[in-house]
Amino acid sequence: MLLLRPIVRGLWVLQSTPRLAGVAWGSLPRACAAWTPSRAQGTWSAGHSSQRRKVTAVGALLGLGAGLAYGNHRRQATEAEPNAEAAPGAPYPVFTRQEVGQHRSLADRVWVTYGNEVFDITDFVELHPGGQSKILLAAGGALELLWAMYAVHSQEHVLGILRGYKVGELSPEEQSQPTPEDPYAGDPPRHPALKVNSLKPFNAEPPAELLTENYLTPNQLFFKRNHLPVPAVDPASYRLQVEGPRGRTLALSLHELKSRFPKHEVTATLQCAGNRRSEMNRVRPVKGLEWGVAALSTARWGGARLRDVLAHAGYPEEGQAGEQHVGFEGLDQDLSGAAYGASIPYSTAMGCHGDVLLAYEMNGEELPRDHGYPLRVGVPGVVGARNVKWLGRISVSREESQSHWQQNDYKGFSPSVDWDTVDFSTAPAIQELPVQSAITEPAPGAAVPPGELTVKGYAWSGGGRGVGRVDVSLDGGRTWHVAELKGEEQAPGRAWAWQLWQLTGPVAPGSTELDVVCKAVDASYNVQPDTVAPIWNLRGVLSNAWHRVHVTVVQD
Structure with a gap:
């Protein structure tokens, strides 16, 4: 397993978070492994965790759009599933969906289906760049729904990795599988001039020459950074949940936010932490979207001050609450129901000169859907990852947000740290950005x-x-x-x-x-x-x- 980790990690070049979402495959820096097949009496059997694959061939091509050369990927196997019946002339045994469903944990082996094929991905779970929790959402079932959420997986070199774990095929009577609904089907239209870095989730930047044509970036050309599908929020039923200091939760409608609290306007630049990542990628491959110089834009934001809303909920002024953090959760969710989340220091949220907004306007217009309609956090001077869109909940805690994007992403490390040695707990979450x-x-x-x-x-x-x-x-x-x-x-x-x-x-x-x-x-x-x-x-x-x-x- 230690041998496999750097190989597989090198193949999976991430472009967005959560780690699964928005994978970009422009750089495949390390060799992919091909596995020696083991065949006995015309059938392939399911291996156990004690078996380890043998690396027999390697090959990878660097560069955007490069193809990946694979050797003969087949699952090394030693013991047939008891009920597995080999189809006549087929190299793999045949399973029912019920049999696949019995393999949902590491103890019982983790099996999934894709199309009409069955795969034992147990040995890959630890290596999965998105973490175990994400890939285990498909355990015992079909990958199609998971991959519809993170659609970039449906590329030939990703499928090539999956094929290396094949252990069987579905029985003919169970091979029909309805196509999952595209979770991105409800996303809003986008300006055709944008340079798209990933479609699902949608991430794009304006052409550099258009970026500085206007001091305030037109809303349609403002860079787009999404981690998950854009939620459809009904403004009439929308309520912002604000957890108060004594266990009481406020539920504020959009009308209440606009009528109870004075409107404040701030001109602020929003920049993605990965802006100009493509230049780092030319030094050594990195994991992330291939942003150029335009993953930032500027707008005039309008909304209620966060400090006014927190004070209304009963929180004290800056300096009276100790070391605390204000956490935000969006209404965009992954398949497990986990929402995008982030936090900022309490002093930033409550600072009288911090200008942190709960924004419902952008350049004098209603907040567009791609930018958080009906409400988003606007934290001037702070990395875009903390400016949570489609805001659903605000809480105050002595701990930072436990969200993946706060704890295990958007942090900087020494050039000496790689994916085999990285420990995200050793680095602070990015807040203010450098010049x-x-x-x-x-x-x-x-x-x-x-x-x-x-x-x-x-x-x-x-x-x-x-x-x-x-x-x-x-x-x-x-x-x-x-x-x-x-x-x-x-x-x-x-x-x-x-x-x-x-x-x-x-x-x-x-x-x-x-x-x-x-x-x-x-x-x-x-x-x-x-x-x-x-x-x-x-x-x-x-x-x-x-x-x-x-x-x-x-x-x-």
Whole structure:
């Protein structure tokens, strides 16, 4: 099993959370294993946990869309199921769904069906990137429903891994299986200009050149980050559950949230922890969606202050509650009923200058479904993962949220940590994000005219730290120019939104290529690191090295 773990983990390149959701297969860094078949008297038998597969062939191709070469994957087996009857001329025994259903636990072996085939996945359960709880949802039954939720599994190289665990086939009379309803069928329409990183769940970013066309990102072009299907919420029956300090729970309607509490507006940038992950992936493969430079956007959010709602529920002001956390649960759920969840420190939630909102408006419009309709949390200066959408419940606890996305994701690690040594309990959950900037024009590989070059981009820093300066180089960092900053004036310590910037600089005569670089300095003089390798981490989060774009100068 120890031998299998790094092989299988290397194959499963995750793109979103929960770990199963939104898997992307752009980089398959390690070899896949092929297993030696063992055949006896024309039948294949179900093995036990004491048997271990033998690695007999390996092969993997790197790169987006690359194919994966598999050897002859078949389940090594030593002992036939007592009631298994081999179909004439078939290499596998035949089982009924009832027989498959008897294998629902590690003690009894974990069997699943996919199509008309039966698989014993017991030895894979521990290796599953989504954790045991997710894959065990299908134990003793069909994988189709689970894979409809996490549809990206239906790819040939994923199916190739599954085929290595085949132990039988369904009896002919039980082979018909209704197609599961697509859990994403009710998702809203999206703008066709978005660059899609995963369809189910939907994750997409706008083209970089459109990102900085407007200070406030149009709602249709605002980047989309979903972990699960978009829930359909009836605003008339919607109630926000707020757990009070004395065991009393408030149930607030949307109308009550709008009428009881003063409306507050905040212009804030929202950034995914995986923004610019693709640059880390070029250093070493990471697990996560292949985000470019546009997994962030800016909007004018409107709603009730969280601190007003918590005070109404009976919670004390900041500083009077000790070390506590405010937890949020969304109405989006996986097949087990687990909701997306996250938390922030109590001091952030109740801070008089924190501007944390329960937002029901976005850029002066009703909150769109993809962005949390009818209500979401807006935590300025904090990673997007804590800005829970489709908000259903708020609670206060001395512990952080126990959600997977708080405890086992969205954390940074040393470049020396890999998936065999990672311990998520040793790292704090990401809250405030580091200083960030990127070039949106010109595009990588663009052909530009000689003479002068205009460079555009964005800069932002978490925690309300404003951007003090953006430096731009046209020669790979040997010489620098200070860019012009554009954007709304923001109060010190409450600079929640990005600065757009622009620089027009001279192109040295005779130049044929340019290495354009940008770096930002925030109000606390934090500056971006110059290269990616020292900040690389296995999840590809917090990618904020100098951004570099290589262009060609087209001579007259």
